[in-house]
Amino acid sequence: MIEEIAKVIQSSRSISVLTGAGISVNAGIPDFxxxxxxxxxxxxxxxxxxxxxxxxxPKLFYDFAREMYPVFEKAxxxxxxxxxxxxxSKKPVCxxxxxxxxLHEKAGSKSVIHLHGSIEHSHxxxxxxxxxFEELKNLIITNDVPRCDRCGxxxxxxxxxxxxxxxxxxxxxxxxxxxxxFLALGTSxxxxxxxxxxxxxxxxxxxxxxxxTQMDYYFDFVIHEDLDExxxxxxxxxxxxxx
Ligand code: CNA
Numbered sequence: 001m002i003e004e005i006a007k008v009i010q011s012s013r014s015i016s017v018l019t020g021a022g023i024s025v026n027a028g029i030p031d032f033x034x035x036x037x038x039x040x041x042x043x044x045x046x047x048x049x050x051x052x053x054x055x056x057x058p059k060l061f062y063d064f065a066r067e068m069y070p071v072f073e074k075a076x077x078x079x080x081x082x083x084x085x086x087x088x089s090k091k092p093v094c095x096x097x098x099x100x101x102x103l104h105e106k107a108g109s110k111s112v113i114h115l116h117g118s119i120e121h122s123h124x125x126x127x128x129x130x131x132x133f134e135e136l137k138n139l140i141i142t143n144d145v146p147r148c149d150r151c152g153x154x155x156x157x158x159x160x161x162x163x164x165x166x167x168x169x170x171x172x173x174x175x176x177x178x179x180x181x182f183l184a185l186g187t188s189x190x191x192x193x194x195x196x197x198x199x200x201x202x203x204x205x206x207x208x209x210x211x212x213t214q215m216d217y218y219f220d221f222v223i224h225e226d227l228d229e230x231x232x233x234x235x236x237x238x239x240x241x242x243x
Pocket of ligand 1: 019020021022023024025026029030031032033034035037098099100101116185186187188189190191208209210211225226227228
């Protein structure tokens with residue numbers, strides 16, 4: 001099957017990709033629902049990422065952020081991230097990511113839609129003042145809940161919490177509808193509306209996820225494997241190296 005996938009990717013004129021937390025697990029960032037995921041291990045509950053809960057009790061989210069920001073900062077792109085960046089230098093590739101890290105950009109990808117926002121920026125909910133990743137990271141080291149130095153308002157990272165609308169969904173649909181191949185990588189396909197993008201794909205659909213998902217049957221090719229191992233193997237069937 002992998003030989004066929006290599007051919008499909010190689011001969012396509014354009015590719016769209018939906019990535020999920022699984023693509024960053026080998027970079028040291030835990031996912032939600034995987035084997036060692038944040039939910040699976042019971043480390044944090046879904047309410048940490050719920051907007052109503054955050055507005056009432058932001059401390060819980062910031063306890064999580066205090067632990068995770070240094071991990072996000074240190075993380076380096078995986079083989080899978082690098083593969084996608086490299087292939088974009090050869091043909092149009094648009095990435096729709098559910099991830100809030102910036103590993104696609106760190107790997108060199110240019111066309112990235114962050115459906116769920118990113119932790120790169122934050123802003124004050126009262127006066128709108130902008131804070132960089134670095135500024136917020138420093139603020140959360142010394143404060144339980146970081147407050148705006150201009151007006152005292154609550155600062156919120158520009159990530160989409162449960163209960164908030166996703167960003168750029170129209171752009172994501174356009175990108176998926178207009179590509180010849182659709183890849184879904186490292187996602188449980190349980191989060192709406194990102195999981196509905198599968199249905200917009202008109203060309204070949206390829207899923208690589210270490211575990212079975214509830215949407216496997218939508219795909220022409222399904223591989224249950226670690227992503228980096230998959231791309232390592234795929235490379236043997238492609239004409240170029242993606243290191
Ligand atoms: P998810 O529901 O946690 O699913 C991740 C999937 O990846 C699971 O099915 C795993 O089995 C699979 N997986 C884990 N490791 C690998 C691997 N090495 N190779 C292949 N597959 C693997 O995450 P989704 O992205 O589907 O759900 C969307 C949520 C997760 C979004 O709201 C994200 O913001 C959120 N999230 C993002 C990050 C990040 O930015 N890196 C981290 C954790 C959660």
